[in-house]
Amino acid sequence: MKKILYLIIGATAFNTVQAQTSVFDVIQTSPDHTVLEAALVQEGLDVALSDLTTDYTVFAPDDAAFTQFLTDYGITASDLLADPKLTNTLLHHVVSGVVLSTSLMNGEVTTLSKLDVTVDVTSGAKIDSATVTTADLPADNGTVHVVDYVLLPTYDNVTEVVATSADHTILLTALQTAGLVSTLEDMSADFTVFAPTDAAFGQFLSDAGISAADLLANPDLAKILLHHVVAGTVLSTGLSNGEVTTVSGLDVTVDISAGAKIDSSNVVVADILADNGVVHVLDYVLLPTYDDVTEIVATSPDHTILLTALQTAGLVATLQDLSSDFTVFAPTDAAFVAFLAANSLTAADLLASPDLSSILLHHVVSGTVLSTGLSSGPVTTINGTDVVVDLTSGVMIDNANVTAADIVADNGVVHVIDGVLVLPSTGIIENNLSYSVYPNPSAGNTVTIKGNEKSTEGAFISLVDGAGKLVANQFVTTNQLHFGYEFDISSCASGMYNLIIRFENQISSQRLVIR
Template sequence: MKHFKHIFSALAIFLTTSATGQTTVMDIIAGSPDHSSLRAALFQEGLNTVLSDASAEFTVFAPTNASFDALADALGTDLNGILALPNLSDVLTYHVIGAAVPAANVTNGAIVDAVSTTNTLKLTKTSAGSVYANQAMVVGADLTADNGVVHSVDAVLLPYETVVDVAIDNGFNALATAVITAELMPALTEPLAEYTVFAPTDQAFEDLADIFEIPFEDLFSPESITPEELAQVLIYHVLGGEVLAADVTNGAIINSLSQINDLKLTVKNSGEAFVNQAQITATDIMSANGVVHVLDGVLLPNETVVDVAIDNGFSTLATAVITAELMPALTDPFSLFTVFAPTNDAFDALAAALGTDLAGVLALPNLADVLLYHVVGAPVTSDILVAGPVTTLNGSDITVDLSNGVMINDATVTTADVFADNGVVHIIDGVLLPPSAGINEATDEFVNVYPNPAVNTIQFDGNESYSYSIVNALGQVVSEGTTSNQSVAVSNLKNGMYTLELNNANGSLTSKFFKR
């Protein structure tokens, strides 16, 4: 039966050949029973005469009848509704290139001008040999005419601005290159989809290359990362729905298109927002198929010490980390940590000892200080743990006692060596309290600093001048001077946790911050 169908199609094309004796791309479309909807649309808009011009040259991506039916269903209409679209002529000319491009000449990532000037076409050629124009796959290639070539495609192209256009038009060159390399262009140019894309800047990708100590130009090469791994990294930056900046809440854990891991969102009291460790630097760049937010870092779907806490039911610890705005620091896939993780019962016992409840514990003004007293800035597994003092990111030492099991101060390690990609977690049965910044430090003077984590400078609230000292986790003064405009430069500091100490005639202020 298929054999007779092909004979019929060929005969139909022969019978509709132009009077000049030449076959045009319009003849091919008009003679194809599977493109009658396209034929009707072209005749209605008077474009049949254009495509019948034997002296011109065209490539036509020709949607099948099923493609028009699918578009009609998506728009809640029928073919007559499609034919009544006010921009139908623009839609149709978006399927046409003013040159003959056989499938063999299509290169992956080519961005070409259509006859429509509303948008460009994004071409994909996969490693398996499949060819796409935007989201539409070529299902019948190289139907050759004397004035060009027709490629039958399985979807109607719409000249809408997509999240891919936002990336291209706003200079996200590395991201665009990565999307092309991972062959994700067809998915992200789907005009009727809805996405949120967290888009790393070019500098973020350059920083990633520096971290991995590879040349930037080799960052997306198969020797550095397989196409499958690259695709997983990229779709980890994408949500299957539209999330505006106003919708982001502190501590939200949301699903990305990657099934490997969730995204952890942070909104600080200062208004700064983060996705995992990366700060959102620009928001709500809108397109027809979603919204783009700009990031200063690349996200990796690695399991972190935060994931260990969440996945193993440490709900109070996770809530405390969120409340203390430490999620960006501890989800950093490029840092390594040891976390001594108190159980939920341990936090309950602390609340009882203080005559309060968990809300009271979470309201402690030095909560971040307490939590950082549970974190060491390097991976320390049980087989290399030795008795004695160990400096934490708080700046104070914990004491390891191996004489009867493993004790950290007065807490017992009940489970050791729960591994994450950015460190190791040891479960303990008590909350550790810093000796130099105890739980009764509620009356101490703290100052809010931001951004935190910081890269180049930190700022603090107030309008007074101070002399300042920055102290590292070993208690060493690594920077000092006089503040200027409530700002202190930190770009020369190594990554890690620091204490800022401010002093003037009116008193002293302190705060912890993380440099990355």
């Protein structure tokens, strides 16, 4: 008798375990939810919703709801199941925890898509625009409410699309670093964002041989990101073959011959709508491409003085020549401001200088020289004068640091620098005296200056740094110079200097490199 009783109790306990029902079981056993069931199974969400250790509330559109939705959007069930946004759409119907109809209140509820749905219980129960037709279907891990329409994720702005995507963490960090989040949250403007995935950025970083930190530290980060943004809302149905101008001021090429390509990137997910635009997901990063080196300068907010100087000197056409290649070391506006202040000059003084063309061409080297092709030593500019490259710590051109390298155009490359490269001699300076300076470069505390002139008259030795600032000025006799004068450079920082010697009406200028 006891054995029979134990068997009965055991069988009852077994049946109790087997009788447990998940929210997915509720959907699966419903004859009115075949489309929802198929979608959940395809996206692998049936496993999560069958987990009895976690509670869920599911707003479950029935087949009639899906039929109406498909009709409204002019798509088929196959189109729906092929939509790469399907997982997120399904998660937009699921809330964590058990929320019975008696607990629903007017307001916002956050779904597993990380976006909110709006609940309205003023008359019955509505979830966004869908009505709850059957409430509180029980399950052992939650509850199911049947709704009469499909809930679509809606984003407040295009940045929210990025912020709630698990595949766009690098893009989000980049937007935050560049200070562009608030720009793309602006509800008074509409944007179309081409959004590279994390995998797209990973491939780009690998191809470029840089790290994510390098990308985020790039002074042109904002321009690169804005090259992925077009003003206005452009849906995939509104794309056509041709050029589209981005907010960076440069064009991308659209090709819809097979799918949709933006430059060399494929649109892998299209038409993620927000209240201020739309996001299209890309499989590679779009890089700004420039027709010529002057376009790089012209589209940079940090090179307005350089652009004006090139225009004033009549050099724009020269640097637009697509039959030649140029390497341009481009001082920023801040570099020019520091240079002018150090020399008590105004921008007008610079633009009026008869040496303006020579000064600018002193920043240009013939051919395309990428940063990887630079080596320490002198490089002759188009002006016929030399600049000295120093790769000891980073990249220096004379006394200027390269702050952004390898901005490529169809006829060359631009390297941004933080200082103006000073000509070895300008204006009245004529190298009509013969003096030797050694060692040069010098890593010691002194250099020897030796010349042939002998006179009772004295000479002035001036040392000018790369920004044009006078750092030393000393009077010596020419007899001292004749026998070799030890000039003290112990207080000078490493860099490029002009050593100027004035004797009677004669002047000599030589380049001095201090290590």
